[in-house]
Amino acid sequence: MQQITSFDPEILELPFYEDRHRRLAEALGTWCDARTDLWDEVRQEDPEKAGLRLVRQLGEDGWLAFLDPESGAEGLPGDHRALCLTREALAYAEDLADFAFSIQALSATPVIRFGSDAQKRHYLPRMATGSLVGAFAVSEEEAGSDVAAVALRADRAPDGGYVLNGRKAWIANGSIADVYVVIARTGGAPGALGLTAFLVPADTPGVRVGRRLDALAPRSFAHLDFEDCRVPEDAVLGKPGKGFVIAMDLLERFRMTVGAAALGFARRAADTALARARTRSMGGAKLIDLQLTQASLADMDVQLNAAALLVARAAWEADRGSRRFARHSSIAKLHATEEAQRIVDTAVQLLGASGVVKDSVTERLYRQIRALRIYEGTSEVMRLTIAGTLDTRRAARAARDI
Numbered sequence: 001m002q003q004i005t006s007f008d009p010e011i012l013e014l015p016f017y018e019d020r021h022r023r024l025a026e027a028l029g030t031w032c033d034a035r036t037d038l039w040d041e042v043r044q045e046d047p048e049k050a051g052l053r054l055v056r057q058l059g060e061d062g063w064l065a066f067l068d069p070e071s072g073a074e075g076l077p078g079d080h081r082a083l084c085l086t087r088e089a090l091a092y093a094e095d096l097a098d099f100a101f102s103i104q105a106l107s108a109t110p111v112i113r114f115g116s117d118a119q120k121r122h123y124l125p126r127m128a129t130g131s132l133v134g135a136f137a138v139s140e141e142e143a144g145s146d147v148a149a150v151a152l153r154a155d156r157a158p159d160g161g162y163v164l165n166g167r168k169a170w171i172a173n174g175s176i177a178d179v180y181v182v183i184a185r186t187g188g189a190p191g192a193l194g195l196t197a198f199l200v201p202a203d204t205p206g207v208r209v210g211r212r213l214d215a216l217a218p219r220s221f222a223h224l225d226f227e228d229c230r231v232p233e234d235a236v237l238g239k240p241g242k243g244f245v246i247a248m249d250l251l252e253r254f255r256m257t258v259g260a261a262a263l264g265f266a267r268r269a270a271d272t273a274l275a276r277a278r279t280r281s282m283g284g285a286k287l288i289d290l291q292l293t294q295a296s297l298a299d300m301d302v303q304l305n306a307a308a309l310l311v312a313r314a315a316w317e318a319d320r321g322s323r324r325f326a327r328h329s330s331i332a333k334l335h336a337t338e339e340a341q342r343i344v345d346t347a348v349q350l351l352g353a354s355g356v357v358k359d360s361v362t363e364r365l366y367r368q369i370r371a372l373r374i375y376e377g378t379s380e381v382m383r384l385t386i387a388g389t390l391d392t393r394r395a396a397r398a399a400r401d402i
């Protein structure tokens with residue numbers, strides 16, 4: 001296999017992956033390596049314009065084709081390894097490209113997995129070409145980690161359908177999406193039981209983009225306001241009352257992909273630090289000749305390997321249909337995002353002052369990595385999830401030793 005900058009070829013050779021994954025990695029890595037001009041251009045553009053441009057480009061070049069299962073392209077819902085490899089390569093190349101890809105996949109996946117035939121026919125072909133942009137809206141200002149606290153109401157309209165009232169917060173692609181997957185409260189059932197998913201086109205009267213938010217890493221990011229927003233009966237995605245299940249199904253599948261993106265950022269940071277250490281003169285030697293530097297680079301390498309293995313394992317568990325894949329998805333997200341933060345910080349340190357100059361690779365990575373420990377389940381929520389899936393049979397056996 002040709003050497004592709006974004007991947008570790010030794011990891012790709014592991015039996016977690018099949019030849020089609022290696023072919024995907026090679027094709028995608030080559031595509032990313034050949035597009036440095038595009039990455040330079042989008043960084044200079046308004047993030048909303050850049051987001052739209054990148055979704056269209058990814059669609060035109062076929063990287064979103066798998067979002068329409070009818071197209072015959074391989075991918076989700078059956079291939080989490082492909083999804084992770086794609087995020088890893090795109091994150092290595094450019095944060096905004098990973099963002100464009102991931103939010104499009106995040107919003108199309110509930111339609112693939114729970115949509116009616118009519119919904120699939122209506123949305124997926126255009127999402128797969130990038131001509132229709134999606135967003136996934138579950139969070140609210142008072143309901144982030146606690147999804148069961150969602151308060152946006154969807155009440156039955158007297159003449160059929162539903163009327164949505166309330167607000168969604170922190171929505172990626174919120175200001176540029178053509179369709180929102182919205183989790184809303186229907187009926188009187190408490191907590192998680194009373195939620196339903198809806199497909200709401202952005203031009204539906206009564207829904208509008210609220211406050212646009214400036215994030216540490218600029219991108220389309222906004223609150224959404226719903227005021228007497230009427231949607232027909234067939235806007236319901238899946239079954240009424242199953243909104244929480246749909247949201248969790250999605251998050252459990254995508255958490256490992258956040259780990260994969262973190263891996264892409266971290267590998268880029270580690271490569272940059274190594275390049276700098278090899279060329280920077282220090283006390284008559286090179287920075288890399290100093291043992292403290294070697295220790296930092298070795299730690300980075302160990303962290304990268306561990307993160308890559310955990311992401312690969314989680315994706316493999318999901319693809320083979322393991323019932324415990326969600327546990328591995330949380331483990332991969334927690335470890336890869338936390339370690340990526342450390343790796344990027346170490347890279348900044350090794351570059352010295354040049355590491356914090358605005359728009360340098362390390363300065364960008366330093367801003368871009370932070371949110372990954374928060375969205376799609378914070379590190380604390382990941383720890384709680386993992387703790388909840390510990391194997392109690394082991395504890396029963398070990399109790400004999402106490």
Ligand SMILES: Cc1cc2nc3c(=O)[nH]c(=O)nc-3n(C[C@H](O)[C@H](O)[C@H](O)COP(=O)(O)OP(=O)(O)OC[C@H]3O[C@@H](n4cnc5c(N)ncnc54)[C@H](O)[C@@H]3O)c2cc1C
Nearest residue numbers: 136137138139144145170171172371374375376378380381
């Ligand atoms: C860049 C970005 C993009 C996002 N995109 C989207 C999107 O597209 N769609 C969407 O719906 N949402 C999106 N979000 C929102 C995201 O999902 C929430 O920010 C996240 O779920 C955390 O919720 P919160 O911000 O309300 O924090 P809170 O839930 O208020 O958490 C605050 C702190 O409390 C901690 N905490 C929570 N529960 C516990 C507990 N039981 N024990 C101990 N500590 C706890 C958390 O870990 C955190 O440290 C995005 C957020 C960001 C930053």
